[in-house]
Amino acid sequence: MSPSPRASAPRLPGGPLIAFYGDDYTGSSAVMEVLSFAGLPTVLFLGPPTSAQLARFNDMRAIGIAGVARSQPPEWMDAQLPPIFEQLARLKAPINHYKVCSTFDSAPHVGSIGRAAEIGERLLGGAWHPLIVGAPAIARYQAFGNLFACIDGTGYRLDRHPVMARHPVTPMNEADVRLHLSRQTDMPVGLVDFVAMKTGRAEQQLAAERAAGARLLALDVLDDETLAEAGRLVWEHRGARLFALGSQGLEYALVAYWRRAGLLAAEVPTPAPARTERIAVVSGSCSPITAAQIRHALDHGFGGVRLDATRAVEAGAWAAEVTRGAAAALNVLEAGQDPLVFTASGPDDPAVPALGQAIDAAGVAPSLVNARIGDGLGRVLDEVVRRAGLTRAIISGGDTSGHAGMALGIYAVTALAPLAPGSPLCRAYAEGAHDGLEIAFKGGQMGRPDFFSAAKGGATNH
Missing domain, CATH: 3.40.980.20 (Four-carbon acid sugar kinase, nucleotide binding domain)
Known part of the structure; x- marks a missing residue:
């Protein structure tokens, strides 16, 4: 009798894994950075691409569109975001991501993450919408829904942060992302906290929050363990498709989980930038x-x-x-x-x-x-x-x-x-x-x- 064939190693699905829109250009390039240097080729368009432009990059594992929504009012979002989200939907990626700044820059009148969530839910679907902002690699941490950021090694709650508390356009006066979002949308916001994530109760808390009506679910991220667990929750509960919000922490989380699960190589050589004579x-x-x-x-x-x-x-x-x-x-x-x-x-x-x-x-x-x-x-x-x-x-x-x-x-x-x-x-x-x-x-x-x-x-x- 011939030996039975070995079970094939788990693999990520083919085609684009993530389609994303960034509400500013710098944040959009950060998503591209995380994925590209993890071995997942990514292209970032600086506006909605034409069919010919898309065809030039048909081998990419992630496709993004950079925008300026962070500096725009809700009325602008109502007019400009739907056709962009519809274009993302046509890429048929399992994860669609509305990328926001890791310091959650937003307000009801400008850069409203809540309004973007409402538009995205309607056009990009999914049974729930994870929100991941924490990213230890860039010194952003979330605990019990409160967002922290570091400067020179010192951590600050965002409403006491030397920069964000004084931001000229969107000053942060509330560190709890749930309360901050509640000023921008009526969509119920829940939380899977880091204690649940570190004690094996994340599944139960996620189910309980969804049963209670939460549609936006903030996932705490404090360290590598909670980062990978957040990625697992997103990937294993993505359904046919999932609309997520957050910083590049979402991509960091997915990469961490994919590596832990053997779906992605643990190490990829990182190229070094060359010197230039003038800049x-x-x-x-x-x-x-x-x-x-x-x-x-x-x-x-x-x-x-x-x-x-x-x-x-x-x-x-x-x-x-x-x-x-x-x-x-x-x-x-x-x-x-x-x-x-x-x-x-x-x-x-x-x-x-x-x-x-x-x-x-x-x-x-x-x-x-x-x-x-x-x-x-x-x-x-x-x-x-x-x-x-x-x-x-x-x-x-x-x-x-x-x-x-x-x-x-x-x-x-x-x-x-x-x-x-x-x-x-x-x-x-x-x-x-x-x-x-x-x-x-x-x-x-x-x-x-x-x-x-x-x-x-x-x-x-x-």
Whole structure:
């Protein structure tokens, strides 16, 4: 009698595993980073792709669309998100993900995660909707529904966080993600806490919360064990398809579980970024972390060019300021330095309240001005990269990255190498001059003080 055939090893299903929309560009590239460097090729489109563009990447295991929903009102979401979610649904991935910032940047009037959840539930389906925000790899932790984030090794509850408690657009005054979401949606929000996850009771708590009517289920993540357990709950309870919300913590969780279950290789070689001779940086971030990075860069060979953001309240004045900024940045390159074009250096920069006062005096919508600033920074970068023939660039600031990226005419990126967690170096795909450009979208709170120098020198910035 011939021996019975060996049972085949478990495998992940073919085709795209995850389809995602990111509510800002930096967060979207963070999802791509997690998956790509785990051995799951991922493409990120910087807007809804055409059929031809999608066909160019038909071997990808994850497909994402980066957006700017984080800086938009609910009415914008009602108009813009449905066709994007419908396009994601056509990819037929088992997991659809609405990616939000790991510090949960949102409010009822801008970047509403609750409104996105309502739209996604209707169009992307699923019997329940996991919410995973914690991600130990980037020092984000959730315990009993409360979100914590670290700066320089010190953890803060989000409503006491030095950055998020003072965020100029979406200041966080509630660390419990359930309560925070309850201000944005009437969808019932439940919790599977870390105690249940570490004592083998996660299944029971998940079932109990769903039986009680919860449709959004926040999953605590504190360490590698709870991370993998969160991934297991999502994957094993995905049904025919599942709509999830959260940071790149969702992808970290799925990768952790897939590795634990033998569905994914435990180690994948990570490429190292190469050094480049010249780099250009634009920043619209008001974060103190970015401020430290700006100070470090200016002390180490970068030349600063400040744009007067108050001029963005009027289109003509801002166009002139953008032209001036591009010329100044090119002069910096001529002088042998790397240009760093910025609108503010931290939340205490006088430019921050000055912009608010200018917006109030002009009576214009802050979202319009913020979009104009981001677009202007992108046009500065476009001019500098094209005229100087640069091969690498950085855009800093979550909201800034979206508008600046669109101004560059890039339609997609893939991950090349890690720079800092959440901010990989990417390869740009464009119809014109910027095809092949190496670019990173850096969130305001990401990276060490030497991030910009390290991005030039080819060092990983952990």
